[in-house]
Amino acid sequence: MTRTIFTRIAAALAMVALVATVAPVAQAQVNPTQSAVNEDALFQALGTGGSVSGRVTIPDQASGNLIVPDNKGWAVLQGQTLHTLSIVAVVGMIALLAVFYMLRGKIRIDGGPSGRKILRFNAVERFAHWTLASTFIILALTGLNLIIGKSVILPIVGESAFGTLSAWGKIAHNYLAWPFMAALVLIFLLWVIHNVPSKLDWQWIKMGGGILKKGVHPPARKFNAGQKLIFWAVIVGGAALSWTGIMLLFPAEAGTAADWQFYQTIHALVAAGLSALVIAHIYIGSVGMEGAFDAMGSGEVDENWAKEHHSLWVDEVKSTQARNTAQVQTPAE
Numbered sequence: 001m002t003r004t005i006f007t008r009i010a011a012a013l014a015m016v017a018l019v020a021t022v023a024p025v026a027q028a029q030v031n032p033t034q035s036a037v038n039e040d041a042l043f044q045a046l047g048t049g050g051s052v053s054g055r056v057t058i059p060d061q062a063s064g065n066l067i068v069p070d071n072k073g074w075a076v077l078q079g080q081t082l083h084t085l086s087i088v089a090v091v092g093m094i095a096l097l098a099v100f101y102m103l104r105g106k107i108r109i110d111g112g113p114s115g116r117k118i119l120r121f122n123a124v125e126r127f128a129h130w131t132l133a134s135t136f137i138i139l140a141l142t143g144l145n146l147i148i149g150k151s152v153i154l155p156i157v158g159e160s161a162f163g164t165l166s167a168w169g170k171i172a173h174n175y176l177a178w179p180f181m182a183a184l185v186l187i188f189l190l191w192v193i194h195n196v197p198s199k200l201d202w203q204w205i206k207m208g209g210g211i212l213k214k215g216v217h218p219p220a221r222k223f224n225a226g227q228k229l230i231f232w233a234v235i236v237g238g239a240a241l242s243w244t245g246i247m248l249l250f251p252a253e254a255g256t257a258a259d260w261q262f263y264q265t266i267h268a269l270v271a272a273g274l275s276a277l278v279i280a281h282i283y284i285g286s287v288g289m290e291g292a293f294d295a296m297g298s299g300e301v302d303e304n305w306a307k308e309h310h311s312l313w314v315d316e317v318k319s320t321q322a323r324n325t326a327q328v329q330t331p332a333e
Contacts (some may be wrong), residue, residue, distance in 0.1 A: 009043060014114055015257060019076065019262060027307060035205065039180055052217065058252075066279070071257070071261070074265075077265065078147070078264075078265075078268075081270070082147055082265070082268045082272070083147055083148055085269070085272055086144060086147050086148055086268070086271075086272045087148060087152075089272040089273060089276040090144070090275055090276060090279065092276070093276040093277075093279045093280060094162065094279060097279070097280060097288075099281045101283075101287070101288065104211070104212070106287065106288065106289070106290060107211055107288060107289040107290060108290045108292050109291055109302065109304050109305050109308065110214065110215055110217075110278060110304075110308060111304045112304065112309075113291070113302045113304060113305075114302055114303045114304040115302070115304065116302070116303040117300040117301065117303065118300065118301060118302075118306050118314065118317060119299060119300050119301050119317075120294075120295045120299060120301045121296060121299045122299060124190070124301075125190055125191075126296055127147045128183050128186040128187050128190060129187065129296055130296070131179060131180075131182075131183040131186075132180065132183035132187055132234075132238075135176045135177075135179050135180035135183065136238075136278065137278075138172055138173075138176055139172075139173055139176055139177065139180060139241075139271075140271060140274075140275045140278070141169075142169035142170070142172050142173040143173060143268075143271050144271075144275070145165070145169050146166075146169075146170075146173075147268060149162065149165075149166060150162075153165070174249060177245050177249075178244070180237075180238070180242075181242045184234070184235065184238040184242065186241070187231075187234070187235070188235055191223070191231060194221070194222045194223045195223050195227075195228045195231045195232065197228060199302070200219065200220065200221070200225075200284065200307070200312075201225035201228060202225075203218055203219070204218040204219075204220055204224050204225040204226070205225050206301070209224065209225070209226050209307070211284075211289075211311065217308045217311070219311045219312050220261070220309065220310050220312060220313065221310065221312045221313045221316070222313040222316075222328070224272070224309070224310065226284075230277065230281050233274060233277050234277075234278075237270050237273070237274040237277075238274075240266065240267075240270045241267060241270055241271060241274070244263040244264070244266050244267040244270070245267060247259075247263040248260070248263055248264060248267060291305035292305075
């Protein structure tokens with residue numbers, strides 16, 4: 001009789017131990033589709049480092065994760081920090097340029113247009129520039145929509161229009177990345193020789209590039225220090241966007257989920273900074289400076305404009321033209 005009682009007690013204790021061992025596993029299997037299960041309860045059930053995962057047949061097995069509590073910090077970074085930084089970068093730059101325009105106004109040609117033209121950029125250079133510019137603008141707008149679209153655009157256009165806009169924007173973002181990268185390489189090959197930093201750039205910077213005061217025009221060759229800054233920012237930033245973008249397009253190649261999150265964060269930060277810089281570039285090349293748009297419009301600029309902003313380059317062009325004219329006029333022996 002006593003042996004039977006002890007046997008039953010031992011069995012009961014074994015059952016309690018078994019339940020205690022299996023309990024955490026049972027918690028991790030909470031059905032996330034049940035209406036009674038809220039987010040906090042699900043995270044508590046998962047425990048540290050757990051996840052709710054399904055089965056997928058594609059190489060990226062991480063795509064089968066429905067919920068990973070450890071990713072909550074990254075979600076906050078995307079939804080709050082990058083959201084704020086993107087708005088500050090774009091709106092802040094527009095506000096600064098508006099204030100600058102009110103204080104300085106449009107930068108005019110001091111001597112007025114001469115009516116004489118000088119070729120600044122040929123057709124190949126303009127094609128590369130406009131391909132890079134147009135694709136970047138679309139990529140920037142569609143990427144910005146992914147970060148601030150739900151809070152800024154959705155309330156304005158409604159769910160249906162926002163859904164359609166975002167779907168087409170995603171397609172445009174994925175496919176226009178390739179001509180952007182091709183144009184970036186072409187721009188680098190065409191202009192890198194003219195964008196090597198020199199001592200002359202420091203003089204241009206000390207004089208404020210001639211845009212702060214009227215009548216002040218520091219000497220510069222084909223590209224001044226400000227344009228060199230834009231060039232290298234676009235090349236380095238564009239390369240960073242290209243590499244991280246490829247990793248986002250092909251997550252199986254990116255590595256772990258943490259690696260993919262790192263690439264996505266860098267992609268968003270570089271895009272925000274480069275967008276602000278490009279806005280300033282667009283301002284100077286359009287409403288900010290008289291005669292600047294002609295450089296990428298027709299390819300020819302007014303000679304007085306060129307002398308004021310790129311005097312050493314004008315001297316080089318005229319010297320080359322003079323040598324070519326002399327060679328043509330010299331009779332063959």
